[in-house]
Amino acid sequence: MNRRFKSLAATLSSVLLTLFGLTVLTFLIGRVMPVDPVIAAVGDNAPEDVILRARTEMGLDQPIPVQFLHYVYQLAHGDFGMSVLTKNPVAQDIVRFFPATFELATAALLLAALVGIPLGVWAAVRQGSFTDQAIRVVCLAGHSVPVFMLSLISLLVFYSALDIAPGPGRQDIIYDGMIDTVTGILTIDTLIAGDFDAFRDALAHMAQPVIILAYFSMAYIARMTRAFMIDALKGEFVITARAKGLTLATVIWGHAFPTVAVQLVTVIALTYAGLLEGAVVTETVFSWPGIGQYLTVSLMNADMNPVIGTTLLIGLIYVGLNLIADILYRVLDPRVK
Amino acid sequence: MLVEINNLKIGFQSRTGLHQAVKGVSMTLGTEKLGIVGESGSGKSLTARALMKLLPKQTVIEADKLAFDGIDILAASEKQMRSIRGKRAGFILQDPKYSLNPVKTIGSQVAESWHTHKGGSRRQALEAAIMLLEQVKIRDPKKVAAAYPHEVSGGMGQRVMIAMMLAPDPELLIADEPTSALDATVQAEILRLIEELVSERGMGLLLISHDLPLVSHFCDRVAVMYAGHVVEELKASELLSAQHPYTRGLLNCMPSLIHPKERLPVLTRDPEWLK
Structure with a gap:
């Protein structure tokens, strides 16, 4: 019984670790990609102050660790953000x-x-x-x-x-x-x-x-x-x-x-x-x-x-x-x- | 006669030609205990497997006569062979670690053997299996029946193998080095068990072994094989005083506790032996 519990715990912890790695990786994809999500959202021709406001609204002016915590918080609530293309969550x-x-x-x-x-x-x-x-x-x-x-x-x-x-x-x-x-x-x-x-x-x-x-x-x-x-x-x-x-x-x-x-x-x-x-x-x-x-x-x-x-x-x-x-x-x- | 083998030849086809491994073996077996001894590669196992037609398809088998209870094995169909295998002749392999199915319970494997040849319901078969496990002196047969092969010891595994092969009440038991993979202390127990069951049931036994004293002790007759030939056949009790130089050579190679030797002698092979 004890051994079974242990192997179960080992499996679960490896699953959790993988999931954590997955969140880090996807978060990094979002930052590393040479695509500015703000421009993508408001368009190339938006005036400077709109871009700045959008950046603040999207939380992109925060330090990276804060952004990451915010990202994990959103994921935990099933929030993956909005799609610009379909206009749907x-x-x-x-x-x-x-x-x-x-x-x-x-x-x-x-x-x-x-x-x-x-x-x-x-x-x-x-x-x-x-x-x-x-x-x-x-x-x-x-x-x-x-x-x-x-x-x-x-x-x-x-x-x-x-x-x-x-x-x-x-x-x-x-x-x-x-x-x-x-x-x-x-x-x-x-x-x-x-x-x-x-x-x-x-x-x-x-x-x-x-x-x-x-x-x-x-x-x-x-x-x-x-x-x-x-x-x-x-x-x-x-x-x-x-x-x-x-x-x-x-x-x-x-x-x-x-x-x-x-x-x-x-x-x-x-x-x-x-x-x-x-x-x-x-x-x-x-x-x-x-x-x-x-x-x-x-x-x-x-x-x-x-x-x-x-x-x-x-x-x-x-x-x-x-x-x-x-x-x-x-x-x-x-x-x- | 239960088994009649006359001039049996077994060969393997390769790109360079036919390689003969067994080169004209003859022997007969009734309701008695026949031992086959000889070095590795002398053709003991091949001879036994040919008798059950268990060799790979590409093996070339020829014989003037290869018969089980008068049935011509070489001409027998797969279907005829299935009514011999298991049902009339059991076959015990060397190492239960590999010869038992690793993912099926012991009970189901013994029961399958019974069920295949005796019919009846699954439940009856399982009950019979537990009885059989008891007959091979397993103390807690119900518990062992529910266990998987990797959960039992080698000796216990070989008992299971014996129970499985005796389930359909065969007339002949072929045991291909049934104790080589076991601890020395367990070897004697397993052989005694085989001997007991074979005598009790009045079966024929073909025992293949490396162990000369053991064979001389347990069998009635012994055939000594060398390089695909039977070089000598004699009463088991006379084995230890055999005259053939090859048999003498084998006996000489055995280390003794009482008369320790500095170096064990190496066989000097004489081409004359093959004539």
């Missing part, structure tokens, strides 16, 4: 944009894991065979062809030429504003509204970006699964399992696979974090109104508050997913206790 913007990314990332991760893990296991079992080579080529292509290229080709072929896929965006324009936002996740909101046409439309719009993102992540998951499984299949306990007279499927999925589950959790958590931080390129190509697009547009317009806000969010996601992975280790591998 950043927190509100994030609440609006994040669900779109969440929906895309989660669907892509599920697809990637459901295809990638079995493919990786299959390749490992048939190591060196034609199947293994074929899977390797498919994965290599998925990991090396740039996502924007796949996205553009996909749009060109399926939307423009064949016209079997919907164009960019999350939904057709006729459903715009028709669905009440409850969760922000369109597939769920349309179901809550009971509008199945809108639901189908949302799914159709997701198909291309989800498949392209999933292909990229699947390639990584399959490659790692293959490597882990090849190692596991060399274990003596696999011989034991076979000597017991178990079927090949039980030996693979019942004995070898559970031993690599822990390693896979890390891979999947990191893949998920990567997807959640906003597939910037994919979101841009598909005009997907997610966090990645929000970040890019803000960055290009020197709108620093959203940049810092989303950076913090992405950091939080990483820390959170690592924490979850840590907890899952303890559940999945009895040796970790």
Whole structure:
């Protein structure tokens, strides 16, 4: 009990330390960037006294440590400042944009894991065979062809030429504003509204970006699964399992696979974090109104508050997913206790 | 005859050609205890694994006869092999630290063995597993059944392995150096346990070992292997007074507490032994 408490305390303190580092880093980004937030807010042509007044109002005439404390105080109250571009509080913007990314990332991760893990296991079992080579080529292509290229080709072929896929965006324009936002996740909101046409439309719009993102992540998951499984299949306990007279499927999925589950959790958590931080390129190509697009547009317009806000969010996601992975280790591998 | 091996050859294909590791081994085994001794690399384990068809796919196995209870192993399908493995022939590996699945409880691993060949519900299987753990003289079988392999000692792990392999009541037990990874004091206990259970159940035992005195003590017959050949086969009781120069050489290499030697002799190998 005592040992468990200690390891919990160690995990929590490392999380807190990471969060502190994250606030310092984002604070510094705001100061180091060669962008004057005052000019960005009031414009280039504002008279001198307006600029001075704005500077005082924004607290930028204070010493740096005071500014930092003020920053932490604001963060603690969920205040990320205002976005110059959208004229909304950043927190509100994030609440609006994040669900779109969440929906895309989660669907892509599920697809990637459901295809990638079995493919990786299959390749490992048939190591060196034609199947293994074929899977390797498919994965290599998925990991090396740039996502924007796949996205553009996909749009060109399926939307423009064949016209079997919907164009960019999350939904057709006729459903715009028709669905009440409850969760922000369109597939769920349309179901809550009971509008199945809108639901189908949302799914159709997701198909291309989800498949392209999933292909990229699947390639990584399959490659790692293959490597882990090849190692596991060399274990003596696999011989034991076979000597017991178990079927090949039980030996693979019942004995070898559970031993690599822990390693896979890390891979999947990191893949998920990567997807959640906003597939910037994919979101841009598909005009997907997610966090990645929000970040890019803000960055290009020197709108620093959203940049810092989303950076913090992405950091939080990483820390959170690592924490979850840590907890899952303890559940999945009895040796970790 | 439970096991008949005639002129068994095992080789590995590599870029430079076929490398023979076992070069024509013959032996038979009934309801008795046969020991195989020999140096590392003499082909003991390969012979045993070939009998269960547990070698990697790229291994080249040939034999005039390789049979378990009259079933031709070389021609047997995976499905036929599964009805032999575990069910009719158990296989105990060297080190329980590696041969037990690290992320499954001991109880579930023993129960799986029982359940696979005897059917029944999961609950019955777990109860049977606890009974089996008791049979291999584990004091608190319920507690051990709930534990994971890394939580028990090597000796205890090997008892678990024995329980697991005896669960479906096989007719043959193959033990591939079952005590090499254990402490000296535990080794004797484990062997006594194996001997007891094998005699009680009237099973055949194939015991692979480096330990000559131990084999001479526990087995009925001994086959001495050298470089992929059986160079000598004799009654276990005669092992310590064996005549073959290789066996004599092995015996000479053993350090003795009573007559300590300044230096242990090194085997002088004679190509004649392979004829």
